[in-house]
Amino acid sequence: MLCLLNRQKEGATLKLIATDLDGTLLNSRKEISKENITAIKYAESKGIKVIIATGRSYFDAHSISKRAGISTYIIGSNGASIHTPLGEQISSAPMDKEDVQDIIHCLEDYNFYYEVYTNKGIYTFPDKKEILHFELTKASPGNPQLDISLLQKDLETLSAQFGYFSVDNYRNIFERDEKYYKIFTLSFDEAKRKAGIDYFINMPHLSLVSSGDYNFEISSQHASKGNSLEKLSSILDISPEDVMAIGDSYNDVSMLKTAGYSVAMGNANDDIKGICDIITDTNDQNGVADAIYRFVDLYKNVG
Numbered sequence: 696m697l698c699l700l701n702r703q704k705e706g707a708t709l710k711l712i713a714t715d716l717d718g719t720l721l722n723s724r725k726e727i728s729k730e731n732i733t734a735i736k737y738a739e740s741k742g743i744k745v746i747i748a749t750g751r752s753y754f755d756a757h758s759i760s761k762r763a764g765i766s767t768y769i770i771g772s773n774g775a776s777i778h779t780p781l782g783e784q785i786s787s788a789p790m791d792k793e794d795v796q797d798i799i800h801c802l803e804d805y806n807f808y809y810e811v812y813t814n815k816g817i818y819t820f821p822d823k824k825e826i827l828h829f830e831l832t833k834a835s836p837g838n839p840q841l842d843i844s845l846l847q848k849d850l851e852t853l854s855a856q857f858g859y860f861s862v863d864n865y866r867n868i869f870e871r872d873e874k875y876y877k878i879f880t881l882s883f884d885e886a887k888r889k890a891g892i893d894y895f896i897n898m899p900h901l902s903l904v905s906s907g908d909y910n911f912e913i914s915s916q917h918a919s920k921g922n923s924l925e926k927l928s929s930i931l932d933i934s935p936e937d938v939m940a941i942g943d944s945y946n947d948v949s950m951l952k953t954a955g956y957s958v959a960m961g962n963a964n965d966d967i968k969g970i971c972d973i974i975t976d977t978n979d980q981n982g983v984a985d986a987i988y989r990f991v992d993l994y995k996n997v998g
């Protein structure tokens with residue numbers, strides 16, 4: 696905490712807390728714990744806004760926060776959308792339809808599992824989960840950490856998303872008038888995943904991030920948690936210096952760098968821990984609540 700005290704600027708206060716969901720505010724059962732809910736309400740009682748910034752779609756994040764009795768601004772799909780607590784969309788950064796078509800054709804050619812996130816829902820395709828089963832069977836013998844329970848867990852998480860629809864043919868989604876926010880891919884085949892990352896990371900107009908060991912996600916170059924956090928802070932008339940961001944993965948880097956105070960979860964990898972001001976407890980130890988109490992009590996908001 697000493698480094699924080701040293702870098703605190705004259706008159707700086709904490710006015711906004713942005714938290715990631717998976718691996719951060721959500722525990723491994725994908726729930727927001729009572730301890731975290733209490734801490735969020737404590738911060739709000741001190742006049743500090745708490746917002747969610749997630750790779751999940753708005754619908755899904757809204758459903759999770761509503762179940763926990765929390766009403767917040769939501770930065771969704773890795774920054775491609777911003778919604779108010781009342782559900783009004785105030786910003787979006789969709790991909791061009793032509794780019795989405797090119798990406799999907801490529802993912803189809805290379806037999807990737809993928810999902811398409813739009814402003815209407817998350818689309819998946821009936822035969823895609825078989826790809827994951829095949830990859831896992833192939834990869835498991837040389838990778839003891841890869842087992843069927845991992846696949847089951849990932850598949851359960853995917854299927855449990857609110858607004859998740861199965862579409863017969865990927866071409867059908869192009870007939871709709873929708874905004875394309877993000878394409879999510881998952882692969883247990885390391886060489887294939889790396890080849891995909893190498894290819895898409897250099898495509899113009901696009902950005903690529905990863906929120907887990909086995910995925911990569913493609914969005915517009917204008918969509919990032921950091922860009923959206925900056926935009927939302929400006930709308931709320933809050934300086935980025937008075938913002939705290941909490942995250943655990945590579946898709947959080949942009950917002951961890953934007954915020955005045957950055958917090959890595961105890962379960963984050965060393966790259967993420969290395970760029971943050973402090974490291975809090977893990978997501979299963981209510982790390983968000985711990986960070987909130989430590990910061991809120993240090994930098995009480997004076998209005």
Ligand code: CA
Pocket residue numbers: 715716717718719906942943944
């Ligand atoms: Ca995360």
